[in-house]
Amino acid sequence: MEETPVTALKRELIEELGMQVSDICYQGQILYHEESLSIELIGCRCKFLSATFELADHDDWKFVPFRDLHNYKLASADVMLLEKLF
Numbered sequence: 001m002e003e004t005p006v007t008a009l010k011r012e013l014i015e016e017l018g019m020q021v022s023d024i025c026y027q028g029q030i031l032y033h034e035e036s037l038s039i040e041l042i043g044c045r046c047k048f049l050s051a052t053f054e055l056a057d058h059d060d061w062k063f064v065p066f067r068d069l070h071n072y073k074l075a076s077a078d079v080m081l082l083e084k085l086f
Contacts, residue, residue: 005042017061018052028085032077041081 003011006024013019027043053061064072069082 009044016056016058018054020049020051021046022049023047030077030081030084032080039077041077043081043085
């Protein structure tokens with residue numbers, strides 16, 4: 001059985017940040033291509049419930065208001081998704 005995007009998001013957030021969310025709402029998606037890389041990013045809004053923030057695959061975390069995202073270095077694919085959504 002294939003995992004749905006909502007199920008995948010919940011699983012990834014639990015595995016990577018120990019985060020629980022609810023009310024997941026699809027916002028849009030992009031396909032990003034480089035020479036040796038193609039990825040699909042799916043943007044969702046959700047309600048934050050709780051988190052342990054025990055990081056598995058990340059070095060750090062931070063909640064950032066959308067208006068401040070331009071102050072951070074983001075991956076090209078992330079920028080592309082944000083431009084589409086906002």
